[in-house]
Amino acid sequence: MNTESLVLLLRLAGLMLCGLVAANHVATGRFRYHENLAGCEVMVRQIFHVHCAYIVAIIAGLALLCLGWPRLLLADGMGRVLSAFFALFWTSRVTVQLLYYDRETRRRNRGWDVFFLGVFGVLGLIFTLAALHR
Amino acid sequence: MKELLEIGLKLAGFSLVALAIASFWIPKALGWREKLAGLTPLMRELWWTYSAYVWGSHVFFAVLALGHGDWLTGRTGAATAMSVFILLWWSVRLWLQFFGFDLAEVEGSRANRIAKHLLTLLFAGLVVLFGTLVAWNAGWIPEGP
Numbered sequence: 001m002n003t004e005s006l007v008l009l010l011r012l013a014g015l016m017l018c019g020l021v022a023a024n025h026v027a028t029g030r031f032r033y034h035e036n037l038a039g040c041e042v043m044v045r046q047i048f049h050v051h052c053a054y055i056v057a058i059i060a061g062l063a064l065l066c067l068g069w070p071r072l073l074l075a076d077g078m079g080r081v082l083s084a085f086f087a088l089f090w091t092s093r094v095t096v097q098l099l100y101y102d103r104e105t106r107r108r109n110r111g112w113d114v115f116f117l118g119v120f121g122v123l124g125l126i127f128t129l130a131a132l133h134r
Numbered sequence: 135m136k137e138l139l140e141i142g143l144k145l146a147g148f149s150l151v152a153l154a155i156a157s158f159w160i161p162k163a164l165g166w167r168e169k170l171a172g173l174t175p176l177m178r179e180l181w182w183t184y185s186a187y188v189w190g191s192h193v194f195f196a197v198l199a200l201g202h203g204d205w206l207t208g209r210t211g212a213a214t215a216m217s218v219f220i221l222l223w224w225s226v227r228l229w230l231q232f233f234g235f236d237l238a239e240v241e242g243s244r245a246n247r248i249a250k251h252l253l254t255l256l257f258a259g260l261v262v263l264f265g266t267l268v269a270w271n272a273g274w275i276p277e278g279p
Contacts, residue, residue, distance in 0.1 A: 089190065
């Protein structure tokens, strides 16, 4: 695949990542994070929110990179390392969803389950292509 | 200065490797499994997934610091951006250590107190290192003779 096509795909990935940032906010209400965590110890709640915020920060940072400086992800050396890291990040996210997440919850939300599997799969593919690009 | 920063990055890298290894001990020390038992399966799964990805990010920072010190000190726009991102990451973590987390529920054993002080020291060191790296990459620190 040529560089221009990959730049276009990385920009598309940037848009998908913006969608994921928004989806994280929607999930907070849909899955009632606050109510579900209400009975937990304070530290458990705090760690959950902190980890959630850090993950959103990674996704937002990557979205910014993909939309503003996609060629950096295709550069030799560091660009390749970054792309490889995010290829692993998103590919493993597909595996986590398929093998770890509760089947019953996934069945009850089948539409979203398939949608997010598709999004994570496409992101994994784009970053794998970017990492392998010469 | 560049040599000093590269030494700092090596130290940071090894410290992050130590943190990544020690992280396997945290769930047991803080009794996460028991404390999460009352959550719905989805919330538990999200908890462990987020934790695993944050852990993965720490490993990635260790790989960067140990294997790509030359790039991180390269005074390029990309190196500056990456240094700023990592600086923000650890600055927030240091702030949380003092003002965010309520540690009252954590058992005040000697081991936990030592671990807490070591973590605070590590986060502070990382903030100083990556703050200096940002200044270096942005050209605010001269190259010297």
